[in-house]
Amino acid sequence: MSHEIVDSNTFFGAFPRRKLDISKEKLFATMRGHGVRCALTLSTKGIFYDYVQGNAETLKECASEVTLMPVATIDPRKYCGEEGEVESIGKGFSLFRLFPDLQSWPLEYAPFLKFLQELNYVRRPLMIAANACGMATRIAQLAKGLDIPVILTSIGYWTLSEVILLMRENRNISVETHLLDSPDAIEVLVREVGASRLIFGSGSPFTYFSTAFLPVEHASISEDEKELILGGNIRRILGGQPCP
């Protein structure tokens, strides 16, 4: 059974740390090659250089490509909590994504705390990396009481027990799948918290699409559950925004 895939975790732009083609063309080739219907994406300029310019580039590139859905970002190392800035940035974007892993800032960090308050005000979902033990716990504590969906990325076998526990206790937390690498991670999460809490993402073109896709495709879960993970859940979180 083929599923309509929405890839919630993609990038385009440049990468300074080694020679790697992560151009928009490369992203498109990956999407075409694997039958991805549409992708949530952002320019890496907003991660590695300047979030204002990066967000502008993301909007511009996505405006001309109906299969790309723009994702906004801010860099707390630059964000000073100007009143209304998050609301202003959020126009045209349906989701914000933050990168404490790539930008090396702590979660106990005034700009991040202010951003969370602002994000709650504008009611946009948050996708954020929680790649090390304890990060997800702290994010859940900081997001307690906020009325927004929180999608944790970069969860692997080393943080799986932590997120299972947190997801049981926090209905607004979901997990993006690209690093769910243990043999039965998908099955364990579906059993423990339900398929409606898993959001497919690949990390393309940084990583291999099939590395993320094959564990979902081969998981011993129902086709309906795969449908949710591969696209249904992120559509619901984004308010049913249509893919073309």
Added chain:
Amino acid sequence: MPIIDAHAHYGEWFFPIRASSAEDILDMFRKFDIEKAIFSSSKAIVYDMSEGNAELKSLLEEHPQFYGYVVANANYMEESKEEIDRYLGLEKFLGLKMHPDYSGQPINSPASKEIISHSARYRKALIVHTWGEQGVSNTLEVAGDFPSLNVIMAHMGGDGLDGAGWRAAIRAAGTAHNTYLEVCGSILDRDRIREAVEQVGAHRILFGSDMTLINPAFVMGMIVDSEISEDDKERIFYRNAKALFSI
């Protein structure tokens, strides 16, 4: 395309992984067309070498498609030599596994080298958890000291966004022709397999999954998507291990 998995584990992990029994492993064999796999005991690596190796031997006796690596721990010199002499002469044990991160003993430490030297008489492969540039450098030194030994760099130097570990492993394998790159990991940067094929050759790359810690499908996806020929993929998935281990 059938698969020989050159890096697998048997035993429990301190993570919420339920698929760790022999029956779970056989399910993965069926699901992913894995014909044979070479296991080391997770218990032997992270806790008790002797208990783990003994449990693995029992498993291998029950399953013709399962092979093993005997685990040695350089903190236990005499015991490691006994483990090697107990198992490495057996047909189902195809090599020696050493894990410098868990033992805290670098693979190029005098103790590690003494154990490797002791195992050399059995003319079987050495597989080393090889992580980061320092880990690669250490394994490369051992490969140089034991030129008749086939040395497998498990994880091919490891992961990291800048690729420093795996790129070091590729460079190292380019200089030491008795080394093999085994591919598994959790963060599988794009291009690592293509670069390895271009710089080392597909004939010295081995598929390993790290099951039951990592899903074979996760690592298979990297080979499937790599921009290399189908013939090279078949070598990596199957033919190289078949030739190296004569299985």
